Amino acid sequence: MTMAADIPLLSLASSPEEFLKAMSSTGFLHLSLVDSPVPPSAVRKAFSTSSVLYDEISLEERCRFSRDDDNNFNGHTGVGSTYLNREGGQQKPDWKEGFGYGRFKPGQDWDQRMPQRLEQRRSEMAAFADGCYELMLLVLDKLSLAFNLPEDYFRACHKHQGANSVTLLNYPPPPTGYKVGEEDIRAGAHKDWGSVTLLFQEDGGQPGLEVFLPESRQAQNGVRLLADVNLKEGKWLAAPVIPDTVLINLGLMMEAWTSGQCVATLHRVVFPPNPTPKSRRSIAYFGTPDPQVELRPVAKGGIIDSSKAAPRVKEFFEERLKRAEVPKAERKELTRESSLVPIEASG
Numbered sequence: 001m002t003m004a005a006d007i008p009l010l011s012l013a014s015s016p017e018e019f020l021k022a023m024s025s026t027g028f029l030h031l032s033l034v035d036s037p038v039p040p041s042a043v044r045k046a047f048s049t050s051s052v053l054y055d056e057i058s059l060e061e062r063c064r065f066s067r068d069d070d071n072n073f074n075g076h077t078g079v080g081s082t083y084l085n086r087e088g089g090q091q092k093p094d095w096k097e098g099f100g101y102g103r104f105k106p107g108q109d110w111d112q113r114m115p116q117r118l119e120q121r122r123s124e125m126a127a128f129a130d131g132c133y134e135l136m137l138l139v140l141d142k143l144s145l146a147f148n149l150p151e152d153y154f155r156a157c158h159k160h161q162g163a164n165s166v167t168l169l170n171y172p173p174p175p176t177g178y179k180v181g182e183e184d185i186r187a188g189a190h191k192d193w194g195s196v197t198l199l200f201q202e203d204g205g206q207p208g209l210e211v212f213l214p215e216s217r218q219a220q221n222g223v224r225l226l227a228d229v230n231l232k233e234g235k236w237l238a239a240p241v242i243p244d245t246v247l248i249n250l251g252l253m254m255e256a257w258t259s260g261q262c263v264a265t266l267h268r269v270v271f272p273p274n275p276t277p278k279s280r281r282s283i284a285y286f287g288t289p290d291p292q293v294e295l296r297p298v299a300k301g302g303i304i305d306s307s308k309a310a311p312r313v314k315e316f317f318e319e320r321l322k323r324a325e326v327p328k329a330e331r332k333e334l335t336r337e338s339s340l341v342p343i344e345a346s347g
């Protein structure tokens, strides 16, 4: 199919080989949403929910639904609470807010507590998560076929829908009069952790997502973010926003699972060169295999390496979280609209 810069544009009619080619080179692809389980109209509705959350509900109220207080890791994370590139020495926290929803324990329902205005949209939000889950499974089927595995090989390891989640992302503009410096970043360079991520960019919204294209790459299969990447050798590619498509990329678990053949690509979100007083919005769907799945490396030809013990998803996730989580006491989380002020670099 056609190319948009270095990120190919595919559809669900594209072949498994085309999916694998994209996922083992750039590690990102644009997928047409026409005739998919997440039609463009569903994405527009999801962005309108995001607008209710971030434009009509106050920051103070959003903060009352903190991820820290939710058993399932759903809920709000404020500007200043995360450093996505902590391992790379990120000095200032991500200038980003998120609201995660959709996770629940096996055998239970999604019963997350939400602000009243979102409560009114609960079924619509659930329908969006359902569509994303279906779409992710279709992408996994393509990868299974590309590896000459049974078509449902990866799908069958994603039976528990509650392991996956939607995150409504909001990147507020920099404070008035504040000059964005080199250390300021909306989302620090990172790789996603799970299997498949769907990343919806807002039609006509602010760009800012950049994908790192290294000059060369060594297969790796661990939890480390920057183990195989030398940021001095390669280039950052600005991902274009293409209407009615979703960006698809893979996380570290998929890289480990495919013996490094599929790549979890480093990406980040930067401020525009001339910041406008508008927020940037995006929506991510983070796919994660079932917690007990063993990430036994598979290779092309359908060969599964059972010679060594493979980490389980649960262990992999916990190890990753340990490296990323910032203790609450160390966070510079902004919890009041009036405190959206520049954040000092940590010393």
Ligand SMILES: O=C(O)CCC(=O)C(=O)O
Pocket (backbone or CB within 6 Å): 169, 187, 192, 199, 209, 267, 268, 269, 281, 282, 283, 284
């Ligand atoms: O907002 C975006 O476009 C990227 C977000 C992202 O990479 C993430 O949340 O993992």
Ligand SMILES: [Fe+2]
Pocket (backbone or CB within 6 Å): 190, 191, 192, 267
């Ligand atoms: Fe990401």
